[in-house]
Amino acid sequence: MITLLSHELANPEPGRATVLGRLLDVLLQEPRCRWRPCDCLVLQVDSRKATVSRTPQQIFESYLYAGAITRNADALAESFTPDGVFEAPLVPAGAAFPRRLVGREEIRSAMAAYYEQPVKSERAPNLEKSGYVLHTTADPDVFIAEIDTVFDGDGDDVAVSLVQIFRIRDGKIARLRDYFAPELMA
Structure with missing residues (x-):
């Protein structure tokens, strides 16, 4: 699990940009997602995809x-x-x-x-x-x-x-x- 803060989404480290780009795609396509730039996200990340964990x-x-x-x-x-x-x-x-x-x-x-x-x-x-x-x-x-x-x-x-x-x-x-x-x- 990785916790990303909004500033990390805005300014990703080198190498994380692809994963974060995929994350933003997931967030923008998910109608139930209520993510705001000030939110913290918990993610499960592997080399193929990024998914938002659900409790x-x-x-x-x-x-x-x-x-x-x-x-x-x-x-x-x-x-x-x-x-x-x-x-x-x-x-x-x-x-x-x-x-x-x-x-x-x-x-x-x-x-x-x-x-x-x-x-x-x-x-x-x-x-x-x-x-x-x-x-x-x-x-x-x-x-x-x-x-x-x-x-x-x-x-x-x-x-x-x-x-x-x-x-x-x-x-x-x-x-x-x-x-x-x-x-x-x-």
Whole structure:
């Protein structure tokens, strides 16, 4: 990891100019990037590319926003590596929600089909009452999300608890195992 300050971006040392040029290209093409000249950046740099590291919280929140909040299959699929794997081991075979998807394109198409189905419940997730805790592990490429989602009802809220295990590669989800009770999601 390398930390670059804004003055280093403006006046790079010899030999760093190519990497910094690539970094600026990445920053300018990334619509979610909110970099300002006064910011400090943490980078993973190798001889082939420069990528902006994302924290587990950033990865989780962008995945959550793309999937559960906006139901955007394209954005969800882009959260994964090209060979990423999405698994929901507790979902029975033949259920509407996919049990196992391999590859970004399969994730995109299967989740788009799932999101096109009518929502079976009038209950909406209440983001004010819902919450999550992220747990880091001894492996820096693995983190666990412990989630409690509360769905508003007619006087009686329904809480759904779930656990997700994320394996990350190059700032993207390489494997996600989503453990929830599928009967509570219907």
